[in-house]
Amino acid sequence: MSTIQKIKGTRDFFDLDAEKFRYIEQVCSNEIKKFGFKEMITPIFENTAVFNRLGEQSDIVTKEMYSFFDRSNRSITLRPEGTAPVVRAFIENKIYANSIDVNKYFYFGPIFRYERPQAGRYRQFHQFGVEAFGNSTAILDVDIILSAWTIIEKLNLQNIVLKINTIGDLSSRDKYQKALVEYFNKYTDKLCNDCKVRLEKNPMRILDCKVDVNQDFMKNAPKIKDYLSQESIDYFNEVLRGLDTFGIKYEIDENLVRGLDYYTDTVFEFIIKSDDELNNLAICAGGKYGNLVKDLNGPDIPGVGYAFGVERLIELMDRQNVWPSLKINPEIFIMALDEQSKIEAQRLALYLRKLGLKVEFDYKNISMKPQFRLSEKLNVEYILIIGENERKENLITVKDVANKTQVTIPISDLLNYLPYELINAKEGFCYDENAQ
Ligand code: AMP
Secondary structure, three states, rough: OOOOEEEEEEEEEEEOHHHHHHHHHHHHHHHHHHOHHHHHHHHOOOHHHHOOOOOOHHHHHHOOOOOOOOOOEEEEEEEEHHHHHHHHHHHHHOHHHOOOEEEEEEEEEEEEEOOOEEEOOEEEEEEEEEEOOOOHHHHHHHHHHHHHHHHHHHHHOOEEEEEEEEEEOOOHHHHHHHHHHHHHHOOOOOOHHHHHHHHOOOHHHHHHHHOOOOOHHHHHOOOOOOOOOOOHHHHHHHHHHHHHHHHEEEEOOOOOOOOOOOOOEEEEEEEEEEOOOOOOOEEEEEEEEHHHHOOOOOOOOOOOOOOOHHHHHHHHHHHOOOOOOOOOOOEEEEOOOOOOHHHHHHHHHHHHHHOOOEEEEEEOOHHHHHHHHHHHHHHOOOEEEEEHHHOOEEEEEEEEEEOOOOEEEEEEHHHHHHHHOOOOOOOOOOOOOOOO
């Protein structure tokens, strides 16, 4: 394969796809700001140590990181998830010292994982994510889930299901892990190779193994709910009650444990329900992490957050056909019929652009045919024509493409012939016809 091609598992966004990408960014950041979140922009690479703490047994850390040594022999990693860098920045910049009870941040940007590329799975993808650091309350968890749900609604997505579980606090998890080891030890000959390793290092991860998922012994494995401390049970019930209050429908999924080791108590995913290969894919995933800030040498402050996968949102919105109209074409094309009119076209284009309109003209041709052809390709709504006659008499010809009408008018009247919604400016048109 040629090396002058994109890297496997990456994609280019251009034209309408780039517009869709930015639309999602805009909706997510607009909505989340209403929930009191501020933006955090961190580097896309970090010292590898920042990610190693995420879980020595997690697939992301052991198999999927893009790590390399820089020219000074430092181990550097392209971020494989967004939480650890935000936590690192939260600690390093001592944001926790600002005496705000809950510090809330969002981020948007590329994430890198060496995964097997397939539908909805890339090696460079993008996440919109949020992290809230501060008091550990069920009401905060609920607010976080409400913010994700608000974004899902704003994007007009259909058939999304919230799956939720609790994996308990550390003491509940300890007891549970022991029970799992005892149970799965009876089935070691049936476990896939990855699960054999998980059994030694992180038995909870066996529960979300994609290979062993349908084996009989998985169904009868011990359930976390039988090992939860009373505190964890009360906490989880309070979260569920909060969701009920706001009419957020959920399914409790006892096998939901999440891929990273840092989660405690609430974990959740929003998944797609469909009859194609996107069925059951998560568009958003998150939960509470009681210990990550402390594990990265910060203060003992819990966090809770989630991340949406942007590529999956785009794919789903395509399939569900729920995009608003996103225009990428110019609205107006200016046609010039002689060399001097070309300058005039450029000048008029600049005026209209400053008014907020998207305007294009042909840089070279002065005959009509190629200019019409270009205006057709650009699918513009209006064509303005300037020729010698128009120029001499301060006129302009306005062609309404959809209605197939054409009028020649004084150029100072131009704005009255263009629909008002096209024009952002509230004040009048100040085209200086003497400035030629
Ligand atoms: P995670 O960080 O694994 O919890 O993932 C959060 C969200 O990112 C998921 O719900 C997906 O929407 C998205 N995501 C995760 N991995 C990939 C990937 N390899 N390609 C595209 N999107 C992904």
